[in-house]
Amino acid sequence: MPIRILQLYRDRSDFFWELFVQHVYITLIAVGIITVLGLVLGIAMTKNKWMAGLLLRLTSFLFTIPSIALFGVLVSITGIGLRSALIAIILYGLLPMIRNTYTGLIEVDPEIMEAAEGMGSTPGQLLLRIQLPLALPVIFSGFRTMVVMTIALGGIASFIGAGGLGRAIWRGISTNYAEMTIAGSLLIALFAIITDMMLEKVEQYLRTHYLGEGGKHEKTQLHHERVKT
Numbered sequence: 001m002p003i004r005i006l007q008l009y010r011d012r013s014d015f016f017w018e019l020f021v022q023h024v025y026i027t028l029i030a031v032g033i034i035t036v037l038g039l040v041l042g043i044a045m046t047k048n049k050w051m052a053g054l055l056l057r058l059t060s061f062l063f064t065i066p067s068i069a070l071f072g073v074l075v076s077i078t079g080i081g082l083r084s085a086l087i088a089i090i091l092y093g094l095l096p097m098i099r100n101t102y103t104g105l106i107e108v109d110p111e112i113m114e115a116a117e118g119m120g121s122t123p124g125q126l127l128l129r130i131q132l133p134l135a136l137p138v139i140f141s142g143f144r145t146m147v148v149m150t151i152a153l154g155g156i157a158s159f160i161g162a163g164g165l166g167r168a169i170w171r172g173i174s175t176n177y178a179e180m181t182i183a184g185s186l187l188i189a190l191f192a193i194i195t196d197m198m199l200e201k202v203e204q205y206l207r208t209h210y211l212g213e214g215g216k217h218e219k220t221q222l223h224h225e226r227v228k229t
Contacts, residue, residue, distance in 0.1 A: 004179050005186070016168065020187065023164035026154045030086055031147055034093040038142070041094070042101025043127070052102060059095040067092065067153060071160050085157030092153055093146040100142025104135025137207040144199040151192040155184070165191070 009016060045052035062070075067088065074084040108131050116130050132139075158166030168184025171177065 001179070001182075005183050008179050008183050016165075016183070016187065019163070019165045019167055019184070020191070023151070023154050023166075023188070023191065026082070026085065026089075026157060026162060026164050027147070027150050030089040030093060030150045030154075033086070034090050034097055034146055034150070035143065037090070038094055038097025038146070039101055039139070042098045042105065042139075045098065045102045046105045055098060056102075059091075059098060062091050063095050067156050068159075071156065075160050080161040082157075082162045084160055085154075085162035089150055089153045089157060093150050096142040096145040096149070097139075098142075100145075101135070101139050104138030105131050107138070108134045137203065140199075140203050140206050144196065144203055147199060148192050148196050151188065151195060155188045 041055060045055060070088050070091070071084065074088055078084045078087060112130060112134070113126060116126055121129070154162075154164045155166035155169060158164045159170055165184050165188045168187070169181050172179070172181030172184060
């Protein structure tokens, strides 16, 4: 079986490369939209507790709906194709992004905020120079989870005509071609694993750079210095 799969990759390299490019395209569009929406909604939620509770409950509820069921509902509304796939992927990806943005912002040390306010910082300066830098490692953790989820869900999106590596899986299932199914699944898994490994390195850097390695004391000192500058 492994030899047959490797041979399939070699013989159908153009086919798999085309599907991979489509998968990357779908992922980039979805990740871009989710990131912007997640940051905007997460920031807005810190200003309105009622909104925060509503959005967290709503996205958590959507997260419990099986992906196939959600795709099926969207197909009946927005039709087959990339649009329906993107809507479903975005709805699933919003939860980790808005949750981590909201959590990261509200957990900023109040002493740091008070020090910045005492030195005359405006709300915009507090957000951009204090809250977001401090919350960035937590936000990026949600971003990392969201990206891996998006890559995985992109495999299901092809079942409704969106393209991507899931087409290889679907073709393998529909023709009883096990090697094709496994080949498509392995590529999606490798794409997700390699991406996650790269994002993990970025997350480690952010935690070291913005929070320090010594805990809360260094974190507080670092951002008192940021306030002074």
